[in-house]
Amino acid sequence: MLREFFLGFIKIHILHHAAKGPVYGLWLIEELGRHGYKLSPGTLYPVLHRLQEEKLLKTYQENVGGKIRKYYRTTSKGTRALSSIREKILELVGEITES
Amino acid sequence: MLREFFLGFIKIHILHHAAKGPVYGLWLIEELGRHGYKLSPGTLYPVLHRLQEEKLLKTYQENVGGKIRKYYRTTSKGTRALSSIREKILELVGEITES
DNA sequence: TAATCTATATCACGTTCCGATATCGGAAAA
DNA sequence: TTTTCCGATATCGGAACGTGATATAGATTA
Numbered sequence: 001m002l003r004e005f006f007l008g009f010i011k012i013h014i015l016h017h018a019a020k021g022p023v024y025g026l027w028l029i030e031e032l033g034r035h036g037y038k039l040s041p042g043t044l045y046p047v048l049h050r051l052q053e054e055k056l057l058k059t060y061q062e063n064v065g066g067k068i069r070k071y072y073r074t075t076s077k078g079t080r081a082l083s084s085i086r087e088k089i090l091e092l093v094g095e096i097t098e099s
Numbered sequence: 100m101l102r103e104f105f106l107g108f109i110k111i112h113i114l115h116h117a118a119k120g121p122v123y124g125l126w127l128i129e130e131l132g133r134h135g136y137k138l139s140p141g142t143l144y145p146v147l148h149r150l151q152e153e154k155l156l157k158t159y160q161e162n163v164g165g166k167i168r169k170y171y172r173t174t175s176k177g178t179r180a181l182s183s184i185r186e187k188i189l190e191l192v193g194e195i196t197e198s
Numbered sequence: 199t200a201a202t203c204t205a206t207a208t209c210a211c212g213t214t215c216c217g218a219t220a221t222c223g224g225a226a227a228a
Numbered sequence: 229t230t231t232t233c234c235g236a237t238a239t240c241g242g243a244a245c246g247t248g249a250t251a252t253a254g255a256t257t258a
Contacts, residue, residue: 001153002180002183002184003215004106004107004110004244004245005107005110005111005184006107006184006187007103007107007214007215008103008104008105008106008107008108009107009187009188009191011103011104012104012191012195013191013194013195016194016195024236024237025236025237026235026236026237035190035194036187039215039216040215040216040217040218041216041217041236041237041238042215042216042217042218042219042238042239042240043214043215043216043217045237045238045239046214046215046216046238046239047214047215048237049238050214054100063223063224064235065224065225065235066223066224066225066226066234066235067222067223067224067225067234067235067236068222068223068224068235068236068237069235069236069237070236070237081101081104082195084101085101085104085105086195086196088105088108088135089108089188089191089192089195090192090196091134092108092111092112092188093188093189093192095112095115095134096111096112096115096181096185096188097185097189102246103214106245106246123205123206124205124206125204125205125206138246138247139246139247139248139249140205140206140207140247140248141207141208141209141246141247141248141249141250142245142246142247142248144206144207144208145207145208145245145246145247146245146246147206148207149245163204163205164204164255164256165204165254165255165256166203166204166205166206166253166254166255167205167206167253167254168204168205168206169205169206
Protein backbone atom coordinates (compact mmCIF):
# COMPACT_ATOMS: atom_id res chain seq x y z
CA MET A 1 0.00 0.00 0.00
CA LEU A 2 1.14 3.47 -0.91
CA ARG A 3 3.56 1.71 -3.19
CA GLU A 4 2.31 3.62 -6.23
CA PHE A 5 3.35 6.86 -4.58
CA PHE A 6 6.83 5.66 -3.73
CA LEU A 7 7.92 3.87 -6.86
CA GLY A 8 8.90 7.15 -8.45
CA PHE A 9 10.96 8.01 -5.37
CA ILE A 10 12.78 4.72 -5.69
CA LYS A 11 13.72 5.51 -9.26
CA ILE A 12 14.89 8.96 -8.30
CA HIS A 13 17.04 7.42 -5.59
CA ILE A 14 18.56 5.15 -8.19
CA LEU A 15 19.42 8.06 -10.45
CA HIS A 16 20.76 10.00 -7.50
CA HIS A 17 23.04 7.24 -6.34
CA ALA A 18 24.22 6.49 -9.83
CA ALA A 19 25.11 10.17 -10.18
CA LYS A 20 27.26 10.08 -7.06
CA GLY A 21 29.17 6.98 -8.01
CA PRO A 22 28.91 3.54 -9.57
CA VAL A 23 26.15 1.35 -8.20
CA TYR A 24 25.01 -2.20 -8.87
CA GLY A 25 21.79 -4.12 -8.45
CA LEU A 26 22.12 -5.91 -5.13
CA TRP A 27 23.68 -2.91 -3.47
CA LEU A 28 20.75 -0.76 -4.55
CA ILE A 29 18.29 -3.26 -3.14
CA GLU A 30 20.06 -3.11 0.21
CA GLU A 31 20.54 0.64 0.18
CA LEU A 32 16.92 1.33 -0.69
CA GLY A 33 15.90 -1.20 1.93
CA ARG A 34 17.75 0.90 4.50
CA HIS A 35 15.52 3.80 3.49
CA GLY A 36 12.41 1.72 3.94
CA TYR A 37 11.85 0.99 0.28
CA LYS A 38 11.62 -2.74 -0.29
CA LEU A 39 11.95 -3.85 -3.84
CA SER A 40 12.55 -7.21 -5.39
CA PRO A 41 15.01 -8.01 -8.16
CA GLY A 42 12.08 -8.59 -10.47
CA THR A 43 11.33 -4.90 -10.13
CA LEU A 44 14.83 -3.49 -9.96
CA TYR A 45 16.56 -5.13 -12.87
CA PRO A 46 13.93 -4.25 -15.43
CA VAL A 47 14.08 -0.66 -14.15
CA LEU A 48 17.85 -0.56 -14.58
CA HIS A 49 17.53 -1.96 -18.08
CA ARG A 50 14.90 0.57 -19.02
CA LEU A 51 16.87 3.51 -17.68
CA GLN A 52 19.79 2.24 -19.68
CA GLU A 53 17.68 1.95 -22.82
CA GLU A 54 16.51 5.50 -22.27
CA LYS A 55 20.18 6.49 -22.03
CA LEU A 56 19.87 7.85 -18.52
CA LEU A 57 22.26 5.20 -17.22
CA LYS A 58 25.29 3.55 -18.72
CA THR A 59 26.91 0.35 -17.54
CA TYR A 60 30.14 -1.59 -17.44
CA GLN A 61 31.09 -4.94 -15.98
CA GLU A 62 33.75 -5.64 -13.47
CA ASN A 63 35.06 -8.75 -11.79
CA VAL A 64 34.92 -8.20 -8.04
CA GLY A 65 36.26 -11.02 -5.88
CA GLY A 66 35.54 -13.45 -8.64
CA LYS A 67 31.94 -12.33 -9.23
CA ILE A 68 30.85 -10.33 -12.22
CA ARG A 69 29.11 -7.11 -11.34
CA LYS A 70 27.34 -4.64 -13.60
CA TYR A 71 27.99 -1.15 -12.43
CA TYR A 72 25.73 1.68 -13.46
CA ARG A 73 26.42 5.38 -13.68
CA THR A 74 24.34 8.26 -14.96
CA THR A 75 25.00 9.51 -18.44
CA SER A 76 25.08 13.27 -18.96
CA LYS A 77 21.48 12.96 -20.09
CA GLY A 78 20.74 11.17 -16.84
CA THR A 79 22.39 13.92 -14.84
CA ARG A 80 20.33 16.53 -16.63
CA ALA A 81 17.16 14.52 -16.05
CA LEU A 82 18.02 14.35 -12.38
CA SER A 83 18.34 18.13 -12.17
CA SER A 84 14.97 18.69 -13.72
CA ILE A 85 13.46 16.12 -11.40
CA ARG A 86 15.07 17.88 -8.44
CA GLU A 87 13.45 21.15 -9.51
CA LYS A 88 10.07 19.50 -9.78
CA ILE A 89 10.44 17.98 -6.33
CA LEU A 90 11.29 21.30 -4.78
CA GLU A 91 8.27 22.79 -6.47
CA LEU A 92 6.12 19.98 -5.15
CA VAL A 93 7.49 20.28 -1.66
CA GLY A 94 6.89 23.99 -1.72
CA GLU A 95 3.33 23.42 -2.65
CA ILE A 96 2.36 20.63 -0.34
CA THR A 97 4.03 22.06 2.71
CA GLU A 98 2.54 25.53 2.40
CA SER A 99 -0.45 26.14 4.60
CA MET B 100 9.78 10.74 -21.06
CA LEU B 101 10.46 11.08 -17.33
CA ARG B 102 6.77 10.38 -16.94
CA GLU B 103 7.43 7.39 -14.72
CA PHE B 104 9.20 9.65 -12.23
CA PHE B 105 6.37 12.14 -12.07
CA LEU B 106 3.32 9.94 -11.92
CA GLY B 107 3.70 9.55 -8.19
CA PHE B 108 3.89 13.32 -7.81
CA ILE B 109 0.64 13.69 -9.66
CA LYS B 110 -1.07 11.36 -7.22
CA ILE B 111 0.40 13.22 -4.29
CA HIS B 112 -0.94 16.45 -5.73
CA ILE B 113 -4.34 14.87 -5.95
CA LEU B 114 -4.25 13.81 -2.32
CA HIS B 115 -2.96 17.22 -1.33
CA HIS B 116 -5.70 19.09 -3.09
CA ALA B 117 -8.38 16.74 -1.86
CA ALA B 118 -7.10 17.37 1.66
CA LYS B 119 -7.49 21.14 1.29
CA GLY B 120 -11.00 20.99 -0.10
CA PRO B 121 -13.35 19.16 -2.42
CA VAL B 122 -12.01 18.55 -5.90
CA TYR B 123 -13.42 16.97 -9.01
CA GLY B 124 -11.95 15.36 -12.11
CA LEU B 125 -11.86 18.08 -14.71
CA TRP B 126 -10.68 20.66 -12.23
CA LEU B 127 -7.78 18.43 -11.27
CA ILE B 128 -6.82 17.97 -14.91
CA GLU B 129 -6.69 21.72 -15.34
CA GLU B 130 -4.96 22.39 -12.05
CA LEU B 131 -2.29 19.77 -12.64
CA GLY B 132 -1.90 21.09 -16.18
CA ARG B 133 -1.01 24.46 -14.66
CA HIS B 134 1.81 22.71 -12.84
CA GLY B 135 3.10 21.16 -16.00
CA TYR B 136 1.60 17.74 -15.42
CA LYS B 137 -0.51 16.76 -18.37
CA LEU B 138 -2.84 13.87 -17.81
CA SER B 139 -5.77 12.54 -19.71
CA PRO B 140 -9.11 11.48 -18.26
CA GLY B 141 -8.19 7.90 -19.04
CA THR B 142 -5.45 8.22 -16.48
CA LEU B 143 -7.13 10.42 -13.92
CA TYR B 144 -10.46 8.73 -13.39
CA PRO B 145 -9.05 5.27 -12.78
CA VAL B 146 -6.66 6.84 -10.26
CA LEU B 147 -9.52 8.52 -8.43
CA HIS B 148 -11.46 5.28 -8.37
CA ARG B 149 -8.50 3.37 -7.01
CA LEU B 150 -7.78 5.89 -4.30
CA GLN B 151 -11.40 5.67 -3.37
CA GLU B 152 -11.26 1.87 -3.26
CA GLU B 153 -8.23 2.11 -1.02
CA LYS B 154 -10.26 4.41 1.19
CA LEU B 155 -7.89 7.32 0.83
CA LEU B 156 -10.59 9.38 -0.86
CA LYS B 157 -14.31 9.59 -0.37
CA THR B 158 -16.78 11.07 -2.78
CA TYR B 159 -20.18 12.65 -3.05
CA GLN B 160 -22.17 13.92 -5.97
CA GLU B 161 -23.53 17.37 -6.44
CA ASN B 162 -25.63 18.95 -9.12
CA VAL B 163 -23.77 22.04 -10.33
CA GLY B 164 -25.49 24.05 -13.01
CA GLY B 165 -27.37 21.00 -14.11
CA LYS B 166 -24.27 18.83 -14.43
CA ILE B 167 -23.51 16.09 -11.99
CA ARG B 168 -20.14 16.43 -10.40
CA LYS B 169 -18.34 13.95 -8.24
CA TYR B 170 -16.42 15.73 -5.55
CA TYR B 171 -13.59 13.99 -3.76
CA ARG B 172 -12.13 14.62 -0.34
CA THR B 173 -9.51 12.76 1.64
CA THR B 174 -10.68 10.37 4.29
CA SER B 175 -8.86 10.43 7.60
CA LYS B 176 -6.85 7.51 6.33
CA GLY B 177 -6.01 9.58 3.27
CA THR B 178 -4.90 12.46 5.43
CA ARG B 179 -2.65 10.17 7.42
CA ALA B 180 -1.24 8.67 4.23
CA LEU B 181 -0.49 12.17 3.01
CA SER B 182 1.46 12.97 6.16
CA SER B 183 3.59 9.90 5.84
CA ILE B 184 4.19 10.66 2.18
CA ARG B 185 5.19 14.20 3.12
CA GLU B 186 7.75 12.82 5.54
CA LYS B 187 9.16 10.54 2.90
CA ILE B 188 9.43 13.40 0.45
CA LEU B 189 11.30 15.56 2.94
CA GLU B 190 13.62 12.67 3.56
CA LEU B 191 14.14 12.26 -0.16
CA VAL B 192 14.73 15.94 -0.68
CA GLY B 193 17.19 16.01 2.17
CA GLU B 194 19.09 13.20 0.62
CA ILE B 195 19.21 14.26 -2.98
CA THR B 196 20.01 17.89 -2.30
CA GLU B 197 22.86 17.26 0.10
CA SER B 198 26.30 17.53 -1.46
C1' DT C 199 -33.95 17.85 -32.66
C1' DA C 200 -29.49 18.76 -33.38
C1' DA C 201 -25.47 20.63 -31.87
C1' DT C 202 -22.67 22.02 -28.01
C1' DC C 203 -20.80 22.07 -23.48
C1' DT C 204 -19.32 20.06 -19.07
C1' DA C 205 -18.22 16.14 -16.89
C1' DT C 206 -17.52 11.25 -15.92
C1' DA C 207 -16.81 6.51 -17.58
C1' DT C 208 -14.86 2.85 -20.12
C1' DC C 209 -12.36 0.14 -23.77
C1' DA C 210 -8.35 -2.06 -25.72
C1' DC C 211 -3.83 -2.56 -25.83
C1' DG C 212 0.70 -1.93 -24.44
C1' DT C 213 3.73 -1.39 -20.49
C1' DT C 214 5.12 -2.07 -15.87
C1' DC C 215 5.26 -4.50 -11.40
C1' DC C 216 6.72 -8.28 -8.73
C1' DG C 217 7.44 -12.75 -6.30
C1' DA C 218 9.36 -16.82 -7.62
C1' DT C 219 12.53 -19.14 -10.06
C1' DA C 220 16.32 -19.80 -13.16
C1' DT C 221 20.80 -18.86 -14.70
C1' DC C 222 25.62 -17.38 -14.69
C1' DG C 223 30.57 -17.30 -13.66
C1' DG C 224 34.27 -17.82 -10.75
C1' DA C 225 36.37 -19.93 -6.21
C1' DA C 226 36.96 -23.22 -3.28
C1' DA C 227 36.18 -27.80 -1.80
C1' DA C 228 36.14 -32.61 -2.84
C1' DT D 229 38.64 -31.68 -12.65
C1' DT D 230 34.16 -31.72 -11.45
C1' DT D 231 30.99 -30.54 -7.97
C1' DT D 232 29.29 -27.37 -4.87
C1' DC D 233 28.53 -22.94 -3.36
C1' DC D 234 27.87 -18.01 -3.47
C1' DG D 235 27.22 -13.30 -5.16
C1' DA D 236 24.81 -11.48 -8.59
C1' DT D 237 21.98 -10.81 -12.69
C1' DA D 238 18.11 -12.36 -15.61
C1' DT D 239 13.62 -13.88 -16.80
C1' DC D 240 8.74 -15.66 -16.44
C1' DG D 241 3.80 -15.17 -16.12
C1' DG D 242 -0.05 -13.13 -14.29
C1' DA D 243 -1.85 -9.11 -12.29
C1' DA D 244 -2.10 -4.26 -12.11
C1' DC D 245 -1.43 0.16 -14.27
C1' DG D 246 -1.29 3.96 -17.97
C1' DT D 247 -3.30 6.06 -21.84
C1' DG D 248 -5.48 7.99 -26.05
C1' DA D 249 -9.66 7.48 -28.03
C1' DT D 250 -14.27 6.98 -27.63
C1' DA D 251 -18.73 6.72 -25.32
C1' DT D 252 -22.24 8.40 -22.27
C1' DA D 253 -25.25 11.67 -19.97
C1' DG D 254 -27.77 15.80 -18.74
C1' DA D 255 -28.62 20.80 -19.63
C1' DT D 256 -28.51 24.62 -22.60
C1' DT D 257 -28.66 26.96 -27.01
C1' DA D 258 -29.84 27.29 -31.87
